Amino acid sequence: MLQKRILIPLPTYGFDPTEVAIPWRLFSEKYEVVFMTPNGDKGTPDSLMVTGEKLGILKSVLMARKDAVDAYYEMKKNVSFCNPIKYEDALEGVFDALYLPGGHDKKVKEYLESEVLQKLVVDFFVAKKPVGAMCHGVIVAARSINPDTGKSVISNYKTTCLLKSQEQLAYNLTKLWLKDYYLTYPSQMVEDEVRAVLSDKNNFIKGALPLFRDSPVQLSRGFSVRDKNYLSARWPGDVYSFSFAFVAMLEEAN
Numbered sequence: 001m002l003q004k005r006i007l008i009p010l011p012t013y014g015f016d017p018t019e020v021a022i023p024w025r026l027f028s029e030k031y032e033v034v035f036m037t038p039n040g041d042k043g044t045p046d047s048l049m050v051t052g053e054k055l056g057i058l059k060s061v062l063m064a065r066k067d068a069v070d071a072y073y074e075m076k077k078n079v080s081f082c083n084p085i086k087y088e089d090a091l092e093g094v095f096d097a098l099y100l101p102g103g104h105d106k107k108v109k110e111y112l113e114s115e116v117l118q119k120l121v122v123d124f125f126v127a128k129k130p131v132g133a134m135c136h137g138v139i140v141a142a143r144s145i146n147p148d149t150g151k152s153v154i155s156n157y158k159t160t161c162l163l164k165s166q167e168q169l170a171y172n173l174t175k176l177w178l179k180d181y182y183l184t185y186p187s188q189m190v191e192d193e194v195r196a197v198l199s200d201k202n203n204f205i206k207g208a209l210p211l212f213r214d215s216p217v218q219l220s221r222g223f224s225v226r227d228k229n230y231l232s233a234r235w236p237g238d239v240y241s242f243s244f245a246f247v248a249m250l251e252e253a254n
Contacts, residue, residue: 102135
C-alpha cells in the first residue's frame with residue numbers, strides 16, 4: 001500500500017514553528033509530508049517565536065516551547081521542507097490530506113490571501129479529503145469560496161480558530177513595545193472573520209478557556225473541533241491533541 005501524502009502550505013516567512021514542526025514530526029511517523037510555498041523557496045518561521053527576541057519578560061510564555069523549537073530545528077534539515085513545491089504546482093489529486101497551519105506576523109498575508117491556495121483548498125473540500133486548519137490557518141479555509149455555491153467551504157461546518165480573547169490579550173500584553181505585531185489585520189480579529197462566513201452562528205465552537213498548552217501526556221489541555229472531513233484548532237497550545245486527531249481522521253479516510 002502506498003504511503004499517504006499530506007500537503008502543508010507555508011508562507012515564505014512568518015509561519016508559527018509550533019503549528020508546523022510538531023504536526024510535521026507526528027505526521028512523518030506514518031506519512032509522507034510535502035511542503036509548499038508561494039514561489040518554491042524554503043519557508044522561514046516567525047523568528048520571534050523561535051528565539052523569544054523582543055518578547056521581554058513574557059518570553060517564556062509567548063515564544064515556542066522547547067519541544068517545538070527542537071522539532072523545528074529537526075524539520076529544518078528535512079529534504080521536503082528544504083525543497084518545497086510552488087503553490088501553483090500543487091494538485092489535489094496527488095495528495096490525501098491538507099493541513100493549514102497558522103502564523104500571525106504580517107508577512108503571512110501572502111499565504112492568507114493567496115487565491116491560488118484558496119482554489120486548492122476548495123478542491124480538497126469538494127473531494128471530501130481530510131483538511132486540518134489551526135489558528136490563522138482557519139482564515140485560509142474561511143476565504144476559500146466554492147464557485148458552485150458562492151460560499152466559503154466551511155460555511156456549513158462546525159469550526160474553531162484563534163479566539164478573539166486570545167488575540168486581544170497577546171496584543172494588549174505587548175503593544176507598548178511590539179505595537180500591533182500580534183494583530184495580523186488590525187481592523188478585524190480572526191474569530192470575527194471566521195464567524196462571518198458561517199451559515200449558523202452555533203457552528204463556531206470556542207471550547208474551554210485555553211490556559212495551558214497541551215503535551216503528549218496532557219492531551220486534555222488541547223482542543224479541536226471535527227466535523228466530517230474537517231478538523232480545526234485554536235492556537236499552538238492545541239497542537240498535540242489536534243495532530244493526533246488529524247492522524248485518526250486520515251486513518252479513517254478511504
